[in-house]
Amino acid sequence: MLLLAFDTATPAVTAALHDGERVLAESTVVDARRHGELLVPAVDRVLATAGRVLADVTGIVVGTGPGPYTGLRVGLVTAASFGDALGVPVHGVCTLDGLAWAAGEAGLDGAFTVATDARRKEVYWARYDGPLHRVEGPSVDRPADIAAETAALPCVGPGGTLYPDTFTDTRADPAHQSAGALAAVAARRIAAGEPAEPVRPLYLRRPDAQVPAGYKAVLPQ
Structure with missing residues (x-):
């Protein structure tokens, strides 16, 4: 292999x-x-x-x-x-599964959250009960909206360091x-013979670029 x-x-x-x-x-x-x-x-x-x-x-x-x-x-x-x-x-x-695995390699065990920067004052996040087992997500949310779910858990990933009021136990590794x-x-x-995940992008929301709703006429009718 x-x-x-x-x-x-x-x-x-x-x-x-x-x-x-x-x-x-x-x-x-x-x-x-x-x-x-x-x-x-x-x-x-x-x-x-x-x-x-x-x-x-x-x-x-x-x-x-x-x-x-x-x-x-x-x-x-x-x-x-x-x-x-x-x-x-x-x-x-x-x-996020890659970040979770790296967190386990760095010594983190038990339940934790992985978060990355989604811009627009939001994070992409998922919850794990171990480095190989995702139990919730991935999702995209404003940090304040998920504070109750994540407050008691360690957080890894660059999203956590951006919002310390929500992710109060942020780990530096992996950065x-x-x-x-x-x-x-x-x-x-x-x-393990597990089925492969679909090779499809997890955008979770619409792109920033949007098709205009209307066009200004430049020629006489």
């Missing part, structure tokens, strides 16, 4: 190679505005670091969000293109998404 994993649903453009047991190479650059420019070079770096070529890859793993439309689609389109070109399966994994963690989740699911 050789999984190429990447995620562009958050400001972290992250890519990794995973052999089913461990991460062979990983690259992460935090830049919310350059997902399209940074992703393929990140893939090239991890392949070169691991001494592999793209033809060695047996599966693609991609973060399905939730995340903003522009960044998220970069990863999903790239995953579909690689999967088609290589003739290998593409495995979707919720971005950003890790493609290596995303690949580890997928590798465990593949080994």
Whole structure:
């Protein structure tokens, strides 16, 4: 097994190679505005670091969000293109599940919340009772609207640090998404024979860009 994993649903453009047991190479650059420019070079770096070529890859793993439309689609389109070109399966994994796994690797156990920045004074969030078991979400909400559900739980992910009044027990690690963690989740699911998640974007709300409701006439009728 050789999984190429990447995620562009958050400001972290992250890519990794995973052999089913461990991460062979990983690259992460935090830049919310350059997902399209940074992703393929990140893939090239991890392949070169691991001494592999793209033809060695047996599966693609991609973060399905939730995340903003522009960044998220970069990863999903790239995953579909690689999967088609290589003739290998593409495995979707919720971005928040990758952060949850990384939190478990950092020592967090029991129930906790994962939150990322959804902009518009909102967060994408999900609740877990362990690093591999999501029990609620993903959802998008204003922090104040979910305070009663999250106040007693530790929170990981960049969304928590933005709203300390709601997420009162925010953990510093992980600070950003890790493609290596995303690949580890997928590798465990593949080994267990679990059905793959749909490779569909979790936008959770309509995009910022909207089609105008009406057009101004510029020619005489």
